[in-house]
Amino acid sequence: MLLPRTKSEVMRRAVELGFASWLTITILSQHPNTTFDRLRTGDKVGLLIPNWRFFAPTPAQHDYHLLYRTLDTDGEQSAWRSASQINKRKWAHAVWFPGRRQEKAIFDVCGELGRLIVRKDVKVTDSAAYRLLRDFVTRHLDESDPRRGSLKGFQFLVVLYSGHDDSEDPQYSFISPFIRLPEPDPTDHADDADHAGAADRLEPAA
């Protein structure tokens, strides 16, 4: 008998159909080329359709490095320094590696910034990715730069580098405008970017 007869049977069939549809949509959304992800466009939260591709077909081949340089009140600019670092792996990291969270966050945010800079409909300096990186560098300066009190502002640079392969040159992915720092205050973070003026006093990145 094909037609369900009781209410519980109708419910069972509906649930079966729902899960079967979900499975079908999931299978159809695993094409190695993400251009075929039309069904995923309906998944606004990005959690409903599982992604079984993981890193395929093109795994990450570079690390992102976040660099910054500062301008002090005397007009002196610093050399480029690193705001984040890739920890050398140890066996112990298989068990305990809290620093990995920061590395992964930097990687994801820099990747997001890289996707935004090619879009014409997005003002990069208004994006969450930009603000996160700006605030990360600001916090780094607040916490670890002994010259913080005499700094006027900074500029940050996102660099792609393979790390293991010295023959490959680093690629500059994004350079920020000059960002004015507020007076040192442990509870406060950076002001808005200064797109003109002070940035002109910094030399080109490359």
Place this chain on the structure above:
Amino acid sequence: MTATTRITMPPVRNDALPRIAGGLLSAVVASGLTVQQLRHRRVLRGQGDESFFETSTGNVLAYQLTEAEGPDSSPVLVCETGLCSTVEHWTWLRRMLGRDHPVLAYNRAGYGRSEYRLREPFSLAAAVADLRDLVREVCPSRPVVLVGHSLGGHLTLRTIEPLRDLVIGVVLLDPSHPAELLRSRMQADGANVLTSALALMPESARLGLGSLLASPPWLRWLPEDMRPLILDQFRDWKLWKATVREWRATHTEFLNHDGVLPKVGVPLRLVAAATTHARDPIQAGLHRELVGTSPDGDLCLIEDARHDELVMNEQPAAQVAELIREFTVGLRTCGLRPTPDAPEVR
């Protein structure tokens, strides 16, 4: 003696879900193949007003020649599209320029209604031969200006010499340079990404998965009346098969480029997207090198525009059309002359 009690459990195993999912998947694949067949027919119907010409390579090209609206002595503008692109992508430019210029637009072999019938392995020389034959057939005694975008720019440069008695000028829109993969890291990286992205496209589309291709963001730039056909082309295997064939040939030839640029003995205007130059200064240098191949070349930048927008987006296309118009007026002022001999440029 012990008594045994037989307990009967209700059946708990239920295989309905995989069966339903299998049925749904089969239905989706079957409808995908049907939709693909219908879509392919619409692509083969095209706009419906194309003419056809069989070239010396055996390929059959679908083309449209429109005359200027008023009496005009303008040269015929010959449109050469880029990789993975059809004449429908040029609709803005063709409509804007068609008011005061005769315009010849065609799809290269394999794209749109054009048929690829070459038996030998494809090379860019075959595409150049097709263009040469088409121009000689359709406008045998009229002065022409070749207008090429991206890869089409490279092909037009190579066609100047075999059409030297007809070509009076050339306009390159963000053109490819044959040495770009050797000299620009960004272009080389982009080529690797493209090779990987194209790998499964024709077969996937043939299997009916074309319906799963999301509508491309650039589709909304194009005129509304052309969008359905362009989306059909985008989801059909034919476009991807032609693209893969051309890309393989382009990749091989560009990686083996000998440093010699085609002869250009006519005025040349290169119109580049400012974004292209901002993102890759080496590409900007290569463009300047192309301009230098002409005795009378210039370079114009379209601000706030990207590579594809030069032909597909209305506003940048309007600026490009104005630059082409200005260029052809300049040619008429100087007199229409066929191509003189030009030295090879290294």
